[in-house]
Amino acid sequence: MVWSDVDDYLIDKLITIDNELEDILRTNEEADLPAIDVSPTQGKLLYLITKLRSPKNILEIGTLGGYSSLWFAKALHKGAKIYTLEANSEYANVARKNIEQTPFTDQIEIIEGKALETLPILAKRDVQFDLIFIDADKENNPAYLNWALKLANKGAVIIADNIVRNGEIIEEHSTDTRIQGVRSFFDMLENHPRIESTAIQTVGQKGYDGFVLAIVK
Numbered sequence: 001m002v003w004s005d006v007d008d009y010l011i012d013k014l015i016t017i018d019n020e021l022e023d024i025l026r027t028n029e030e031a032d033l034p035a036i037d038v039s040p041t042q043g044k045l046l047y048l049i050t051k052l053r054s055p056k057n058i059l060e061i062g063t064l065g066g067y068s069s070l071w072f073a074k075a076l077h078k079g080a081k082i083y084t085l086e087a088n089s090e091y092a093n094v095a096r097k098n099i100e101q102t103p104f105t106d107q108i109e110i111i112e113g114k115a116l117e118t119l120p121i122l123a124k125r126d127v128q129f130d131l132i133f134i135d136a137d138k139e140n141n142p143a144y145l146n147w148a149l150k151l152a153n154k155g156a157v158i159i160a161d162n163i164v165r166n167g168e169i170i171e172e173h174s175t176d177t178r179i180q181g182v183r184s185f186f187d188m189l190e191n192h193p194r195i196e197s198t199a200i201q202t203v204g205q206k207g208y209d210g211f212v213l214a215i216v217k
């Protein structure tokens with residue numbers, strides 16, 4: 001597929017995939033984790049957005065093996081932190097081991113459990129976020145957006161991945177609960193008084209998909 005070949009070219013030209021990032025993808029594969037992490041070009045975009053925003057705290061919903069967490073971490077300033085939520089204990093263990101091999105153990109906190117159960121606990125710790133990455137079970141995107149708004153500082157960036165899903169997003173009567181979750185998420189974004197947003201369609205190694213980029217007013 002030409003999209004994938006072009007991605008290879010862009011990665012070759014613009015992206016240094018260092019040993020730490022490569023190691024995570026390798027150990028994820030060895031541990032049989034699904035290859036649903038962000039692509040290198042998307043990871044670099046998360047890194048660049050982090051550099052632009054200089055967040056004190058990042059919230060990530062959906063850790064998998066910690067690949068996107070590491071992209072964020074590489075752009076963080078000293079003292080800044082990522083809280084990343086993962087429901088699957090096997091994946092969380094792999095992520096923990098992966099992150100232990102990096103210099104970012106103090107900056108990446110992996111919180112195990114279903115996000116809708118761990119978010120209220122996190123909220124009690126009184127942490128506010130400048131960047132929130134929603135990348136877990138799409139059915140719960142509307143609930144995650146409500147949590148994001150509760151926990152976001154003014155001017156916070158919200159990014160939500162996998163919002164095009166091969167174009168299925170326009171299927172109003174889809175029986176796929178993930179599609180319905182993302183459609184409800186878009187319904188919330190439409191004319192939301194506290195959010196300015198756009199969505200970008202993407203093609204590449206991970207097929208045809210897209211992401212939402214939003215700012216909390």
Ligand SMILES: C[S@@+](CC[C@H](N)C(=O)[O-])C[C@H]1O[C@@H](n2cnc3c(N)ncnc32)[C@H](O)[C@@H]1O
Pocket residue numbers: 036037038061062063064065066067068069085086087088091113114115116135136137140
């Ligand atoms: C697309 S993957 C995340 C990929 C990761 N952000 C990356 O790019 O490296 C989605 C992850 O969300 C996790 N997940 C699914 N439902 C969840 C829930 N209710 N709470 C927390 N995590 C969940 C899955 O186990 C999976 O690891």
